Amino acid sequence: SQQGEEDPQALSIQEGENATMNCSYKTSINNLQWYRQNSGRGLVHLILIRSNEREKHSGRLRVTLDTSKKSSSLLITASRAADTASYFCASRSTLGRLYFGRGTQLTVWP
Amino acid sequence: GAGVSQSPRYKVAKRGQDVALRCDPISGHVSLFWYQQALGQGPEFLTYFQNEAQLDKSGLPSDRFFAERPEGSVSTLKIQRTQQEDSAVYLCASSRRLGSHEQYFGPGTRLTVT
Numbered sequence: 001s002q003q004g005e006e007d008p009q010a011l012s013i014q015e016g017e018n019a020t021m022n023c024s025y026k027t028s029i030n031n032l033q034w035y036r037q038n039s040g041r042g043l044v045h046l047i048l049i050r051s052n053e054r055e056k057h058s059g060r061l062r063v064t065l066d067t068s069k070k071s072s073s074l075l076i077t078a079s080r081a082a083d084t085a086s087y088f089c090a091s092r093s094t095l096g097r098l099y100f101g102r103g104t105q106l107t108v109w110p
Numbered sequence: 111g112a113g114v115s116q117s118p119r120y121k122v123a124k125r126g127q128d129v130a131l132r133c134d135p136i137s138g139h140v141s142l143f144w145y146q147q148a149l150g151q152g153p154e155f156l157t158y159f160q161n162e163a164q165l166d167k168s169g170l171p172s173d174r175f176f177a178e179r180p181e182g183s184v185s186t187l188k189i190q191r192t193q194q195e196d197s198a199v200y201l202c203a204s205s206r207r208l209g210s211h212e213q214y215f216g217p218g219t220r221l222t223v224t
Contacts, residue, residue, distance in 0.1 A: 031211060042114070042201060042215035043153070088152050095166055096141055096208060100152030 006089060006101040014109050019076040021104040023089030024069075030092065032065055032072050037086045037103070046074075046087075079108045114216035116202050122222045123192045131187045131219045135204030142185050143213060144177055145201040153201055159185060160208055192223045 006023045013019055025032065031050045035043040049056045049065045049072065056063045062075040076083055086105050090098040115134045123129050135142050141160055145153035146169075155169040161182035170177070174193075179185040189196055199220050203213040 033211065035215075040217075040220075042217045043203075044215070045212045048211055090152075092211060095158060096205065096210070096213075097143065097155040097158055097166065097169075098145075098153070098213065099155070100145075102150070102152050 006087070006104045008104060009102065010105045010107070012107045012109065013079060015080055017079055017108075019079050019083070019106055019108070021074045021087050021106070023072045023074070023101055025072070025089070025091050025099075025101075026070065027091065027099075029067070032063075033090045033092065033098070034061075034063060034072075034074050035088045035090060035100075037088065039085070043088065076106075079106075081108050081110045084108050114202055114204055114214050116200075116216040116219050118219060119217060120220050120222075122224060125194060125223055126191055128188065128190045129192055129221065131189075131200050131221070133185045133187070133202030133204075133216060135183065135185070135202070136214055137183075138206070139204035139214070140182075140207045141205045141210065141213075142179060143203045143205075144185070144187050145203065146171075147199040147201055147218070149198070156187070156200075189221075192221075194223050197221055197223045 033048045034046045037043045047058045049063045060077045065072045086103040088100045088103045090100045117132045144156040147153040157177045158166040159179040174190045176188045199218040201218045202216045205213045
């Protein structure tokens with residue numbers, strides 16, 4: 001069963017705009033990860049934020065984590081057409097299995 | 111190798127047929143995971159290996175699903191007597207060791223059961 005939920009389910013923006021995706025999860029976590037999946041491809045790890053961190057940056061990506069609300073957000077700044085993909089948050093069990101949400105489908109129009 | 115590879119990339123099976131899906135993890139990676147991704151959904155965990163040991167198979171949906179990794183490298187996911195609800199993309203991922211946070215995913219095998 002899915003352990004997290006992303007919203008929105010779909011997001012459509014113009015190039016240059018910022019894209020914000022949110023994720024809620026159900027259980028306690030040690031860290032939360034975000035993955036990207038291009039159509040017909042495998043998932044690519046984007047960024048990891050630990051439970052004791054509130055914000056993390058990597059290039060055009062900014063992730064926040066609020067453990068009290070069991071939620072996280074992913075911000076992509078100055079989006080590009082190449083950012084078009086599905087984005088998933090995932091929490092990790094002790095043994096390593098990942099629990100994914102349903103994902104947000106982001107479309108960036110040139 | 112350069113990354114995780116999976117074969118075949120696409121498989122069409124008639125209901126009732128058996129299928130075998132192969133995963134070649136990144137060389138030296140100890141941990142190997144299988145996930146099932148239905149259309150429009152996120153991946154769902156199936157099973158996990160550390161070397162050749164299958165440590166968690168709690169996600170396998172039925173006893174028709176079987177996975178093995180006999181020599182601790184290549185893994186095969188076998189589905190017996192396929193059903194239409196088995197249609198999905200099957201993703202394999204590997205990571206360096208048990209405690210590694212990042213998993214490297216293959217491109218997946220899209221299984222369609224007709």
